[in-house]
Amino acid sequence: MRIARFTAAAVLPAALALAACGGPESDGSGPSDASPGGAFPVTVADARGDVTLDAEPERIVSLSPTATEMLFAVGAGDQVVAADEYSDFPEEAPTTDLSGFTPNVEAVTEEDPDLVVLARDAEDSADQLEKVGIDVLVLEAATGFQDTYDQLRLLGEATGHAEEGDAEAERVQGEIEGIVADTREAVGDTGLSVYHEVDDAMYSATSDTFIGQVYSELGLDNIADRADGAAEAGGYPQLSPEFVVEENPDLVFLAYPGEDAAADLEDRPAFDTVTAVDNGDIVQLDEDVSSRWGPRVVDLVQSVSDAVITAQED
Template identity: 60%
Template sequence: MPSARRLPAALLLAALTLSACGGTQNSGQDQETSGQDAGFPVTVEDPSGEVTIESAPKRIVSLSPTATEMLFAVGAGDEVVAADEHSDHPEEAPTTDLSGFTPSIEAISEYDPDLVVLARDAEDAAKQLRKVDVPVLLIPAATTLGDAYDQMRMLGEATGNPDQGAEVADQVKSDVDAIVEETADEVGDADLSVYHELDEAMYSATSDTFIGQVYDRFGLENIADSAEDASGGYPQVSAEYVVDRNPDLIFLAYGGKNVVESVRERPAFDGVAAVENDGVVKLDADASSRWGPRVVDLAESVSDAVTAAAAQEG
């Protein structure tokens, strides 16, 4: 048993040792925190103007399926604590019953977010969240492939992953460009037309939309461009209109396993080139309506259809 004279010295030594250890641990934590926040504050720009994010987000709420896919792709997936009801990709996305169409400030706040990503039409929710000092980014629907690449880079910067955001954008662009070039080499001067159907009500999409821009990259003539009310980008056409324009390809962005057969069986459609030559193609509904990294998968699907249609034409 230590003597009374030696006890204080022993306690002092222990205290100094613990203090030194504690100092080392805190220093490591400070370095880690400093490393995580390196490069912050960051200022990015969304449709509402400049948005400054003071420190690296640790709790992100994403109420846009496309944004969710982008966040995971650029390396911020671990920080996404909640995603909206339609954010079903990737599988590890923390899908909840949060609505991206009618965002609830109270429901969002329960996740204690330090960054919220919303769709472009949720500006009112964005204003309310910003009033309580929660950084918000608005992600508009891309109308060009360039828009999509820019959003990937922007989300990379906003989450402290600028290099990975740039790498993902560059890789997606490179992959899409390669698919387009390879397809052009294979089909040559094939002159093909396309009809994109969004739903059974026969709403379509013109070349002014994102999906229309993808078709344009493959040199496809979009029959929706000459439809009435085409200026809105999503005109509703009739069966007679489609039959009259006689598209070589029909892409369907909805429906179950029998949707292709249902379209083929429409009155007078048996004389449409796309029906005659097996050019009615069901796309992945999500990949064709989102402008995230899976646009590469979309480009591959379009490429396969274009190549097959060109072979039939030849």
């Protein structure tokens, strides 16, 4: 039996942290009323509303792994002086023991930042940081590709790299659209169904999530969309083994680490009757790539595309 393992390099800090990616479609966060050419002051719109930065930031603290990747991608890496404990990409990211989930404001201020980038889950720290004169940007968890493009542009504008941010957004969008087009041309309307497993407790992800959009764009039918209580679960319902077996998915994606994760799934009662298991179309994604929505989302889309084409050939 063939077990497919695509390592697209990018991480889900914890299974439940991925649930924060659920929610309504993009809130429109992105560049807003920005001065041309990277001139300051500049105004951008983060998850809370308009934020005006009077000068180009020289010392940035990033408390979000996705934001860290984006900052380096838009050319602001040299301005990042500290990043949270999970910011492990790119290799030169200045990872520290700072927490992005429960930021210690005193520890953050010790880095003497003039800009701090936070995830929406850590928004409560923003007011405290702003009270001591530190600019803060709060980024919403993405629920679609457009959020990736908007946030790349936002961070480019906010750091004095507007052109680089725009170019990176266009690159990512162009590569994703190319992969989607090539996949659909190669396999047509496959009708293949997919089961995405967030963790071994069988939490899944519907089409209303970021990863769910990846599957939808590539023409896959997401079984989690039909689960009882899916809407109430914020896009991350917990499925039962009986439901998965009955839905009989053609593809299974595992978004968590573990050398035996695929084998453990195969050993579940009645899972040997599932088409994906029978054909060996179990794909273990890198947990980072499958949870972050930065520039490496291109790798994620390519990994799913490869799996779709392989499954169609079975």
